[in-house]
Amino acid sequence: MPCPEANERMNARDTCLPWRDWILLPIISLATISVLAGTTELIARGMFTESGNIQKCLPNYIHTPGIRGIPHCVCWEKDRESLQGKETHFNRNGYVGDRDFGPKSPEVYRIVLVGSSVAMSLDVQNDRTHTAQLATELSGQTGHPVELFNQALPGPAGFPESAALRLDDALAAKPNLILWVITRSDINYVPDLPTASDALGNQRRSESTWHRVKGDLAVFSITKAESEFHHLALSLMSSVKSSFDESIAAFLLKHFLFESQSLYLKQTLRGSDDTVGYLKAQPSLKWQNALQGFDGKADEIISRANHAGVPLALVYVPNAGPAAMISNGHWPVEYDPYALGESIRTIVKRHGAIYVDILPAFSALPNPERNYLPVNGHPNVKGQVLMANLIARELTAVMYPKIQNTDPKQNQVKETK
C-alpha cells in the first residue's frame, strides 16, 4: 500500500504498515473480542444455571387468574441466582406445602398467608423460607403455638385479583388471621388477556437476532426513506442491546455490578415508570390508577374477611431499591421510598384492616440490599430471615393480645399506628 505522507520530517515506520498487518490486526482484534465474549458467556453459563419450571405444577399461571396448583404435584426449579434448586410440593388443596389444611386445634393460632412470589419465597429452600421461620418467630415472641399456611402463589397467580378469587380457600382454613404480603408488583399488575401486539412482541423476543436484523433490513430495502434508516438504526441498536441483555454474560455482569448499592440505586432510578414510578414523591398517573385498582381489590378482600370475622393484616415488603434508600436516610428530592407504603396504609386503614409497617426498620439496617438477589430481586436466604424477623416483631406488637386469646369471636380488627 502506498504511503502518501512519507517525507523528510516523517519516519517511515510511523506512516506505513506492512501488508500482512492490514489483515492480521483486524483478525487479532476480532479474535480477541470473540475469545473474551465467548469465555465470559461460558463462565456465566457455568456459574448461573437454571433448570426446571414451576409451570409444571401451575400450568399457564400467568394468564389464568385464580388458578391453583395441581394437587399433590411436585416440581423442581432452580433460578439462575439461587445456589440450589428447590423442590416444591403442592398439597391436595393446590397450595405449597407438605401437609393439607386440616382442622384447626383450638389452642393453636392459625395464620393463612396470601400473596405472590415474595410471600411464596419462590427461590429459597423450603426450610429457609420466611414462612417456615415466621411461625417459629411468632411462637417464640408470643409464647403461644402459631401455625402458618402458605396460600401464596407466584406472579399473577398471587396478585390481588387472584387472591380475591381464592379468598374462600383462605377462609375455609378457619384462620385466626389472614396475612397478606404484598410488594410493588402486586400494586402495578393490571390483569389483561394477551393481545395481538403482545403476541407479536413475544414472537419478536423468541426470534434470533439474525432473523430480526433480516426483517429490519427487508423493511429498509423496501422503503429507502431517511426516517426509515433512522428507525432501522434505532431498531438495530435495540435488537443488539436486547440480545445482549438476554445473554448469560450480561446476567453475570449485572449480578456482580448490582451488588454495589450505589450502582444498583442509580440503575433503579433510571428505570421506566413501571419499575420506579412508585418511588416518586408524586406518583405518576399510571401508579395513581394502579393504586385505585388495588384499592378496589383490597376493599373486596378485606370486606369479605371482615364479614367472615377473620382479621386481615397487610404488610408491604419493599424491594431492594427503597430498602437501600430508607437505610441511607437520604434520596433525591423527587423520590420518597415511604410513599407507596403510606398510600397502602391509607387504603388498608380505610377498609378496616391492619397495616403492619416494616419500612422504618430498614433505617437501622446497613446495606439491606444484600438481603435480595441482585438481578432476580426476590429476598435471598438472609432476606427471608430478615422478613420473618421484621414481620414477627411488628405483627406481635399489633396482635399479641389476640394471639394470646385464640377465640375467633374475640378477635377484633385494630389499627396499628
Next chain:
Amino acid sequence: MDSASIQFVLFGLAAALVSNFSRSRVWRSIVLLVASIVFLGLLAHNPIVFLPMAGFLLLGYGGLFLIESGWSKFSVWGILAVIVVYAWLKKYTFLPEGAFLHHPYFTLGLSYIFFRVLHLLIEAGDGNEKRHIGIGAYLLYTLNFTTLVSGPIQRYDEFARDQFAAEPLPLGIRIIGLQLERIIRGFFKVNVLAMLLHAVQEDALVQVTHPYSPTSLRIYAAFKLAVVYPFFLYANFSGYIDIVIAIARLMRVKLPENFDRPFSASSFLDFWNRWHITLSTWLKIYVYNPLLITLMRRVTSIALEPLLGVICFFVTFFLIGIWHGRTSEFVIFGVLQGGGVAINKLWQMGLTRSLGRKGYKALAKNPLYIAFGRGLTFSWFAFTLFWFWAGWKQIGGVFHSIGVVQWLAVWITIWICATAVLSAWEWLRAVLLSIATSEGPILTSRYARVVYASALGLAALVMTVLLNQPAPDIVYKAF
C-alpha cells in the same frame, strides 16, 4: 455532552476528520475554531450565558493588545485585573456575596482559560520576544475545545508551533492507530474503571457513616474510602486527558502530557512532577521561580537560603490547592499539599545534612527506601484528598466514624499495603517490559496493543450498553 462520552469522542473524531481534508493551516484553524464554537454551543444553548466569559476573554485580549503595543507597564495591572475578575466570576468565598452576578452564566473551562490568558499576559510583559497574537489565534488558543474543559494547560508557543505550522505534524497510519488506541483506553478508564471505583467509594462512604454499621465493617470501609479515591481520580482525569490528547493529535496538534505514572513517585515532590504536570509546571514557572528569585534578592542571610525553597514550595502548592476550589475545604487542601511538599523538602535537606550528599544519594537509590517513600506518598495524597471531594460535614462524619487509634491503624495499613502493592506493580511492569524483541517490548508492540485495545473497547461498550447510565462526570471539569 459529557466530556468523555461517546458523543464527545465522535464529535472529536468528526472534527479531526474534517480538519484533515486539507493540510493548510488556514483550513485547520477554521475547523478548530468552528468546532470549538459548536462545542460551546452544545454545552449551553443560550448565548447570553457566555457574556461573562466573553467579557473575560476581551479583558485578556485587551491587556495583551496594550502590552504588545508598548504599554508594558500595564502588564502588572492587567494580570491583577484578570486575577480579580477570575475570582469574581468563580465566586470565591472571600469576596462579598453581594458583589457576584446572580443570574446563571457559563464558567466551564474558565479556570483553564484563566491560565492561558495569564500565561499570554506574563510572556508578553516579559518582552523577551516581540510577537503579535491576532484575535483569531487568541480565540483558537483559549477556546480550543480539546483543552477547554479540563486542560492540559498548553503553552501558546507550543500550540502555535503545531497549529500554524506550514507543514503540519505527520499523521501516518501508525500514529492514527496509536491515537485510536489511546481514545479507547481513555474511554475505558473513565466509563468503566472510574465508574466502578466511584461505586466502591460511594458504597464505602455509606458503610462508614451508617449509624448501625458494625465497627469491623466501618474500619474496612474507611480503608476502602481512603484507598479508592486516588485511583478513581486518576482514572477519571487521566482517561479524559487520554481522549483529548489523542483527538488533538489527530488534528495535528501535540498536547503536553499531564500524567506520568504518578503512583510510581517515591516522594511527594516527585509526585507533583507526575500528577497534573501542566498545572504544577505552570505554577513552578510563574509562581515558584519568580518568588524564589525575589526572596533570594531580599533575604541576605545565608543560613536562611535553604528555607527559601521550602517557603516557595509551600506557597506554590498551596496555590495549587486553592485553585481547585473556592471554599474553605480547598484552603486546607492547599495547606496539606503545600505542607506535604515543604516537609518533603525539609526531610531531604535534613538527610543531606546528616548523611552528606553522597550518603543521601545512595539512600535515595535504595529500593526499600524508594518503596516506603512511594507508599508514604500515596498515603499522604490519599489523606489530603478528603478535603478535595468531601465537605466539612462529610469529613466530620467520616473521621468520627471510628476512633483515633483505629484511624491510625487504617493509615499505617494503607502505607504498608501501598508500599507492597505499588512495589509489586513496579516489579511486574519491569518484568513484562523486559520481554522484548529487536523492535522493543512485546507488550508495547502493535499486536499487543490491538489485543489490549480490543479487550478494553469491548469492556467499555458492554458496560455502557448494560448499565445505560452515564459515568461519573470528569471531576476536574468543576474547577
